[in-house]
Amino acid sequence: MIRKKSRREESLDHAELARLLPAPGDPHLSLDRHLVLEEHLMNEIRRTEPASVPSHRPARRALLIGVPATAAALAGALWLTPLTTSGSSDTATPTPPPVEAPIVRIEPGSTAQLAATVERIAAAASVDDTHEPDPDQYIYVKSKVSYLTVSHTDTDRSKTLVQPPHIREVWLSPDGKQGWLEEPGYRSEGGVTLDSDTERDVNSPSYDYLKTLPTDPDALLKKIYEETEGRGNSPDQQAFTTVGDLLDEQLAPAKLNAALYRAAARIPGVVVVEHVKDAAGREGIALARVDQQSGDRTEWIFDRRTYAYLGSRAVQVKEANGIKPGTVLENTAVLERAVVDAQKQRPGAQGTAT
Template identity: 85%
Template sequence: MIRKKSRREESLDHAELARLLPAPGDPHLSLDRHLLLEEHLMSEIQPTAPAPAPSRRPARRALLIGVPVTAAALAGAGAFAFTALTGSGGSGTTAATPPPVEAPVVRIEPGSTAQLASTVEHIAAAASAGKTPEPGPGQYIYIKSKVSYLSVLHTDTVESKTLVQPLHIREAWNSPDGKQGWLDEPGYQPKGGVTLDTDVENSLNAPSYDYLKTLPTDPDALLKKIYEETKGQGNSPDQEAFTTVGDLLGEQLAPAKLNAALYRAAAKIPGVVVVDHVKDAAGREGIALARVDQQSGDRTEWIFDRKTYAYLGSRGVQVKQADDVKPGTVLEYTAVLERAVVDAQKQRPGAQGTGA
């Protein structure tokens, strides 16, 4: 008689077989961490094939947030980024992305509301008096910046480190209607740049110059619209409103009256303070309007020239210990070097154009 093996006998045989095999290795990274590291690698290495058009605005938090990776894995990521691509060839090729560097650490200067009203009025008055170039049909808004954004929040080393992109130049061209554009960011975009052409309708999250001209210039009405249109978008209403105003100040051109209204509206957001001494990405010292994000513990600072009150750039600084990030760590910083209107896409001011 042939006897069938029972389920219990089968499991015993498997158990015996398992004892004869070597024990499986203990992986250094969980599957989730492995996937996140892979995503980080792919973001560091630009594809040779045409990629989707990047955002007109840089991300508020770049690449990899709050996910630790081992030092060995990070070193391997840098080595792979350098050896995978040669950076030579014709249009569409990419050079290796520069490896991230350790984030600078600065002294945290306390903010104050004592001079908030007067400082904002100085900034708004300067914005109103400024001569903003008016882009016409067929022209482009040109913004040249020096930037550095967060790369890895912290690593699993004995001394945890926060890594950021090396300071680099970013140039953007956008048509007044927001439908055509170009972005050139060597090391972070394909060689020669990428198109920003889009059919997306304009909004506060993707504004064009033409859209900005439709916004109210009364600070109360403007702030009400910002709160309404950003409701439920990720952060607290106050922080989201502050962030949205900041996004409209950097890589954009806004009519003078709207600029002044944006500053006066921002002063009405709870938690906004003045910081007396702040440096932008170009090393220019100024005064800042700032607000701490209570969820992440970092402070966003909009930096203005101390004498002219012209907008210089922005900085993000960790002010509260979070995710092993030291207070004073500069997570991102920018400097607007040039803002102009030119006659053609990829044209720079002074090159047969109408730079202003």
């Protein structure tokens, strides 16, 4: 009887194996298919998640970053790593497809004119004529925004995708307990409530809370450092981020606004960037700081003539996670900020929005 050799005794080199086995298929998904599966997955998650109160503004790096799809495609599914849960909830209006992120030239920042620039910005903020809201009124902010959607897909790791610039409107009561958000295509049709009984602090402030903060820059900065301690970033970057979060979708008393800028100038690493554009295409001057962990630079943009706040931008300055330097990850523009008499009412309009 002839015995067959066991598998352990058999020996085939890699080249011979390659000749014997069929050619492997291509497991990569097209970008379009990737985005379709992404949207389907998020819809399934939304159906099963309990309802939650959305934050007043999208967190940095909102939405999703894609992960390599090779193994998932072989299993017939696409897995994504969510960064935050600030995407849309069920909506009757389709979410616009993401677009490739703009690439800009990275202009170096400088501290040479930092003190003088901050003083001009603070002086402009201190004479802001937006009146203090009454308890039954609302703070209204209309913005044009674009946030990161996907850093890359497995089929094209060179592309970073962002939301197309779109309008976002927020109404907030002075005590922060009532609010409304409208962001067509990214939130439920007609808007979502921002009602909340959360205790207010510098990370989730209301207008009434902001009135209690010190207007001495050193005392204010000390409080910000204390209340943001251990928030997951370096203390300096977390303090800078916290000040920036107060600028877009909130109203602060004029003296506090001036103190915030003077406090921010005391944070190590803050520089002036001479030429920056907001989401509405308006060019201005910026106060900026690089996040050493993520490699992107957050820029607060001000009108070059009046030094009024225009919006913000985040630009990758050091390659990280496959994102090229110069990629604009986030861009906002404050188009209107006012005090109105009712939730959903727009400035100059009679009655409320429908």
